Amino acid sequence: MLTQTSEYALRAMCALAARPGETVAAAELAAQADVPPPYLAKIMQQLASTNFVSGRRGIGGGYSLAVDPKDVTALEVVVAVGTIRKPHTSKELDELGDGFRSLHERLDRAASGVLNVLQESTIAELVQDRGAIRQDQNQATQPKKDGRPRSAAG
Numbered sequence: 001m002l003t004q005t006s007e008y009a010l011r012a013m014c015a016l017a018a019r020p021g022e023t024v025a026a027a028e029l030a031a032q033a034d035v036p037p038p039y040l041a042k043i044m045q046q047l048a049s050t051n052f053v054s055g056r057r058g059i060g061g062g063y064s065l066a067v068d069p070k071d072v073t074a075l076e077v078v079v080a081v082g083t084i085r086k087p088h089t090s091k092e093l094d095e096l097g098d099g100f101r102s103l104h105e106r107l108d109r110a111a112s113g114v115l116n117v118l119q120e121s122t123i124a125e126l127v128q129d130r131g132a133i134r135q136d137q138n139q140a141t142q143p144k145k146d147g148r149p150r151s152a153a154g
Contacts, residue, residue, distance in 0.1 A: 002084075002114075005081050005082055006078040006082060006084075008033065008039060008040070008043055009043050009046070009077050010077055010078070010123075010126065011033035012033045012035060012040060012043060012044065012053075012063075013052065013053075013069070013072070013123050014033070014123060014127045015029055015032040015033040016064060016065040017123050017124065017127040018127050020069075021064070023061070023062045023063065025062040026040065026041065026061075026062055026063065028062070029062065029063055043081055044063055046080055046081045047077070047080055047081065048063075048066075051067070052066060052067050052076075052077065052080060053066050068124075069122060069123035069127060070123075071122070072122060072123045073119055073121060073122055073123075074118040074119075075118035075121075077123065084114075087109075087111050088104060088108055
């Protein structure tokens with residue numbers, strides 16, 4: 001139900017939120033968020049226009065979170081980079097007259113569920129597992145106590 005742009009924007013916000021106070025180079029952010037770099041540039045411009053992120057050019061440049069991740073909902077990020085289909089009102093359903101009212105009502109119920117989950121989810125909540133991922137990655141690159149490198153199995 002969400003666009004690829006919306007998911008990429010949420011990934012980028014989560015990646016930045018996992019590194020509070022840091023300016024992250026565009027290439028590094030693209031890798032961490034698993035977003036193609038040219039696509040990321042477009043998304044970051046949109047997020048910067050809503051003041052969710054700030055960008056800095058040149059050496060040492062990159063992007064940083066400009067808001068507290070506890071204060072931004074997933075829905076706000078999705079809306080910042082595009083539109084989201086809102087459920088029809090009863091009047092709109094009546095006016096459709098296309099013979100698919102039951103279908104529209106069920107699709108609207110699904111859309112309402114998505115909207116509610118996005119509205120109730122802050123970036124801070126979505127980023128909680130990023131810290132665990134980073135810690136696991138760091139442990140995997142450090143040698144075991146006996147000095148030998150860790151295998152993929154640990």
